[in-house]
């Protein structure tokens with residue numbers, strides 16, 4: 001029997017715990033509803049993606065480089081998990097706060113909705129205030145749910161005019177945190193006692209049934225909304241996926257010469273000469289890989305010195321003469337010895353041809369624009385020198401990679417590739433707009449973040465095998481790797497053992513000066529610890545500098561070394 005005639009509010013640790021649980025449920029509901037609403041707006045407008053994207057936009061280069069080093073291509077997953085962890089803690093705290101100040105908890109949830117909304121509308125790819133909707137609607141639902149759930153716990157001591165519990169320690173009551181010891185015996189003594197006030201027993205009592213019902217219903221509804229949102233967001237990519245499987249790449253009118261025999265060495269542990277698409281490094285700011293439908297995709301070319309603006313469809317591009325070239329791509333964030341470099345066979349339209357069609361002239365021929373700004377569907381801006389893309393090199397709008405339409409991660413349907421320039425100043429993925437302008441007039445995404453405006457690729461070489469801290473056997477050890485100096489080519493690679501003399505490595509046959517070059521050096525290894533160092537000389541005769549520079553602002557330099565112990 002209930003020995004307590006008047007319904008009592010829930011107190012103490014139990015109240016706090018259920019408050020925390022309410023906070024969690026409210027947060028979960030907010031995110032789930034936001035996911036569902038984002039399916040109606042844009043997948044990228046959901047709060048987690050938006051806040052993650054905003055965080056990426058604001059990450060100092062040093063932290064970004066650190067994250068890339070630590071987590072590699074998992075950096076984005078780590079970021080999203082981090083955001084979810086922070087949101088979880090905030091939800092728990094807001095839930096506990098709400099047990100004392102019911103309205104504060106809900107206002108807190110709304111405040112985070114505002115943060116999400118600002119992040120979503122402030123992203124470079126946001127074109128509409130509707131991007132705020134997922135965060136706002138989610139937060140309103142979450143705030144309402146928290147208010148309702150906390151209401152089921154009954155009024156807290158703080159919210160009644162005077163403490164009615166004679167046992168309550170004023171200091172404890174002040175913080176709203178009652179220890180179990182200070183709980184009325186009726187609440188802590190027998191389970192259920194004083195907790196059974198039904199819906200009819202007044203608003204200030206602990207409504208156990210109401211709480212459990214509401215909490216269960218909210219959890220179920222949130223899960224439903226979240227899953228539905230996921231499914232809808234996923235299906236939006238389906239037309240893009242279908243458009244990609246429908247692509248038939250035409251033959252190139254200017255095919256790449258076959259890779260010469262002897263360009264690809266068969267040495268265990270060396271990077272393959274052609275990097276398979278599935279192994280190709282990926283560097284971008286996109287938390288959600290843009291899924292662009294090639295059948296509705298358009299590219300606009302406009303700006304200074306453009307006599308005839310051009311708008312092209314994907315089919316228009318495929319009907320033009322295509323060039324096919326092997327080109328090695330490198331990221332400016334690649335550390336000495338790092339993995340962000342890969343070689344692929346690209347097929348696409350020569351960019352200079354398109355620009356000439358529009359009447360564009362390079363600065364050396366009196367053209368007014370010295371910067372070509374490429375814009376992607378996700379708001380990335382990448383600026384290349386007009387002079388470089390029109391100087392005869394094979395700068396292209398690529399539609400294919402290693403014989404396949406571009407993978408979504410690598411820019412489907414169309415991306416730029418310019419031999420000799422780091423990716424952040426040349427290789428815009430998911431491109432949709434090309435604007436001719438000047439370096440003075442416009443700073444692109446990474447330039448705004450202190451990276452250099454112009455960044456030709458620095459000569460680098462890398463030891464692929466043996467691996468750092470490897471334990472090869474004494475005798476002949478094949479030291480091998482790759483060297484690159486795109487558009488200048490590699491003329492020489494040398495290896496040094498410890499402080500010994502530089503020895504010339506055997507170079508694999510050069511494919512083109514736009515591709516990396518493999519090398520090998522048979523080393524007569526003696527027992528003990530050794531340091532192997534490599535350096536390359538480019539086609540102009542300039543030897544790779546020993547001077548170590550950080551990746552920012554225009555790429556790392558220095559010699560790659562590997563320490564091994566010979567057994």
Ligand SMILES: Nc1nc2c(c(=O)[nH]1)N[C@H]1C(S)=C(S)[C@@H](COP(=O)(O)O)O[C@H]1N2
Nearest residue numbers: 281282283284285331376380423424427429
């Ligand atoms: N839209 C878009 N394009 C982008 C980027 C990006 O963040 N967004 N990153 C650039 C950088 S820094 C590099 S190194 C190359 C990497 O291309 P990949 O991921 O296909 O290897 O893409 C470039 N193009």
Ligand SMILES: [Mo]
Nearest residue numbers: 331332423424
């Ligand atoms: Mo990059």
